[in-house]
Amino acid sequence: MAILEIKNLTKSFGDKAVLTGLSLSVPEHSVFGFIGRNGAGKTTTMKAALGLVSPDGGEIYVAGEKVCRGQTGTNRHIGYLPDVPEFYPFMTAREYLTLCGESLGMSKAEIKQRSEELLSLVGLAGEKHRVRGYSRGMKQRLGIAQALLSRPKLLICDEPTSALDPIGRKEILDILLAAREQTTVLFSTHILSDAERICTDAAFLEGGKIALQGSISELKSIHRTQEFTLELAGGEHMPALLSKFPRAKAVGTEALSFCGGADEIHALLAFIAEKKIAFTKIERAEPTLEALFMEVAAK
Amino acid sequence: MRSFFAFFKKELLESARSGKLMILGVLFIAFGIMNPAIAKLTPWMLEIMAEELAESGMSITSVTVDALTSWTQFFKNIPMALIAFVLIYGGIFTREYESGTLLLMLTKGLARYKVLLAKALLLLSLWSLGYFICFGITYAYNAYFWDNSVAKSLIPAVLNWWLFGLWVICLAVLFSTLAKGSSIVLLGTGAGALGAYLLSLLPKLKPYSPASLMESAGLLTGAESADAYVKALIVTVLLCFTFIAVSIPIFNKKEI
Numbered sequence: 004m005a006i007l008e009i010k011n012l013t014k015s016f017g018d019k020a021v022l023t024g025l026s027l028s029v030p031e032h033s034v035f036g037f038i039g040r041n042g043a044g045k046t047t048t049m050k051a052a053l054g055l056v057s058p059d060g061g062e063i064y065v066a067g068e069k070v071c072r073g074q075t076g077t078n079r080h081i082g083y084l085p086d087v088p089e090f091y092p093f094m095t096a097r098e099y100l101t102l103c104g105e106s107l108g109m110s111k112a113e114i115k116q117r118s119e120e121l122l123s124l125v126g127l128a129g130e131k132h133r134v135r136g137y138s139r140g141m142k143q144r145l146g147i148a149q150a151l152l153s154r155p156k157l158l159i160c161d162e163p164t165s166a167l168d169p170i171g172r173k174e175i176l177d178i179l180l181a182a183r184e185q186t187t188v189l190f191s192t193h194i195l196s197d198a199e200r201i202c203t204d205a206a207f208l209e210g211g212k213i214a215l216q217g218s219i220s221e222l223k224s225i226h227r228t229q230e231f232t233l234e235l236a237g238g239e240h241m242p243a244l245l246s247k248f249p250r251a252k253a254v255g256t257e258a259l260s261f262c263g264g265a266d267e268i269h270a271l272l273a274f275i276a277e278k279k280i281a282f283t284k285i286e287r288a289e290p291t292l293e294a295l296f297m298e299v300a301a302k
Numbered sequence: 303m304r305s306f307f308a309f310f311k312k313e314l315l316e317s318a319r320s321g322k323l324m325i326l327g328v329l330f331i332a333f334g335i336m337n338p339a340i341a342k343l344t345p346w347m348l349e350i351m352a353e354e355l356a357e358s359g360m361s362i363t364s365v366t367v368d369a370l371t372s373w374t375q376f377f378k379n380i381p382m383a384l385i386a387f388v389l390i391y392g393g394i395f396t397r398e399y400e401s402g403t404l405l406l407m408l409t410k411g412l413a414r415y416k417v418l419l420a421k422a423l424l425l426l427s428l429w430s431l432g433y434f435i436c437f438g439i440t441y442a443y444n445a446y447f448w449d450n451s452v453a454k455s456l457i458p459a460v461l462n463w464w465l466f467g468l469w470v471i472c473l474a475v476l477f478s479t480l481a482k483g484s485s486i487v488l489l490g491t492g493a494g495a496l497g498a499y500l501l502s503l504l505p506k507l508k509p510y511s512p513a514s515l516m517e518s519a520g521l522l523t524g525a526e527s528a529d530a531y532v533k534a535l536i537v538t539v540l541l542c543f544t545f546i547a548v549s550i551p552i553f554n555k556k557e558i
Contacts, residue, residue, distance in 0.1 A: 053409050055405070055408075055409070055557065055558065056557065057557075072555070076411070078408075078409050078410065078411045079411040081409065083405075083406070083409040085402065085405055085406070087402070088402075088406060089401045089402040089403045089405070089406070090403065090406070091312065091316065091403055093315065093316055093319040093320060094312075094315070098315075101308075102308055102309070102311075102312050102407075103406075103407070103410055105304055105305060105307075105308030106305045106308050106309060106407060106410050106411075106412040107305070107410055107411060107412075108304060108305055146406075149406060149410075152410075153410070
């Protein structure tokens with residue numbers, strides 16, 4: 004079953020159309036990467052799912068319930084981490100989680116137990132200071148803790164790693180991966196290596212629509228053209244190869260990279276065999292989300 | 303109900319830790335002491351200035367001050383306390399819109415009307431508390447130095463002004479749901495109070511205007527009875543409820 008279902012969402016700001024018929028389905032217990040460039044409409048889509056932005060058209064369902072603008076009941080299924088989470092600076096992490104828990108109507112004992120559990124999950128268990136002095140990474144971690152407090156069915160994170168250094172990013176990704184045991188994670192990003200590291204599913208947002216959507220393995224198999232690298236034992240055959248295969252690109256003096264379908268690869272192999280060209284390595288590059296994204300974005 | 307009190311507690315904690323509660327306390331206590339102090343010091347100040355005044359042709363015979371002088375000071379000073387109160391707390395909603403702190407609370411399913419009512423309750427109770435502390439201090443000093451009984455209809459006059467303060471705060475709450483920044487809230491509230499004041503200048507409308515509740519001189523001297531303000535009281539209470547009732551649906555639909 005899909006935990007989040009978006010049908011034909013449209014939204015314009017002034018005369019700028021941000022979303023032009025976006026449809027998206029997030030399967031339960033997935034880590035769903037919502038990928039798009041800056042300004043593609045990722046945040047708008049997520050805010051619409053939370054009822055914070057009213058779409059011009061289309062429908063959104065969370066756990067089968069329709070999302071309404073403003074005061075919406077569907078938010079009880081969702082834990083949300085905005086791109087730059089802001090907390091009350093005069094509170095400590097524990098006080099903040101207590102406020103969240105009480106707002107959610109959780110019992111005292113439950114709040115206490117869950118707070119400790121989550122604070123140690125995100126590595127803030129020993130933190131006694133007020134939020135005022137927190138670094139960005141600490142705020143992101145507290146953000147994840149507050150989002151998971153009520154055991155939501157869906158965790159929505161808006162670019163959780165974009166503003167962080169490599170270590171902070173890795174920590175957040177590990178926490179999200181750990182959170183997968185408890186919930187479905189939807190996170191937006193433009194950092195493809197992050198998506199590749201932890202996602203089970205992904206969707207590419209381009210031109211206000213979903214250009215591609217599916218599990219990571221499905222997406223990679225859609226990637227029709229394959230990239231090969233050929234390393235030669237010497238540079239003397241490079242000009243011949245490059246003139247015979249105009250699509251190949253020289254990488255240094257003794258190697259070339261080659262994009263193409265099966266026929267072209269076979270033609271290349273035949274050429275190497277015929278001319279008895281010595282080589283040290285032929286390698287098929289693993290298809291990456293990045294290559295796929297470039298392809299989608301180029302269309 | 304629990305989530306309402308949780309949020310109310312947060313508001314109280316914020317007021318305490320940000321130092322606003324202390325500022326308010328100092329403010330209202332200072333005003334409370336100032337009223338009788340100014341009354342007490344008036345003859346002494348006039349005596350000092352007597353020579354100068356005599357040179358310019360004014361002669362001062364004898365000045366008698368009593369509790370009435372002090373109560374007149376009270377009603378002269380309390381508008382400043384109200385203005386200070388609105389300035390201090392004018393951003394109680396808009397600061398949260400600007401910083402985005404409300405976003406996380408609302409996306410947790412905290413009902414918006416509870417946020418609004420918790421903030422409104424905090425404002426109304428802090429105003430009431432501060433106002434009556436100020437009143438209590440002035441009352442105690444006046445009783446010690448003079449005799450409070452010279453001020454006729456003191457309690458109605460004090461309650462009228464307190465209610466006017468509540469009305470201004472409800473107006474500020476309404477503007478807080480309409481505006482994005484605190485300057486608009488302050489401008490709107492000021493304009494609303496000014497409008498009520500202008501209406502009270504028209505003899506026909508005067509008995510209905512909340513601003514007429516600010517007038518205490520008639521009550522204190524006994525020239526007017528409390529009955530003269532019943533219509534204004536009813537209008538003011540109705541407006542308070544209307545402001546809050548209207549702000550709830552506006553706040554529910556607000557883009558935060």
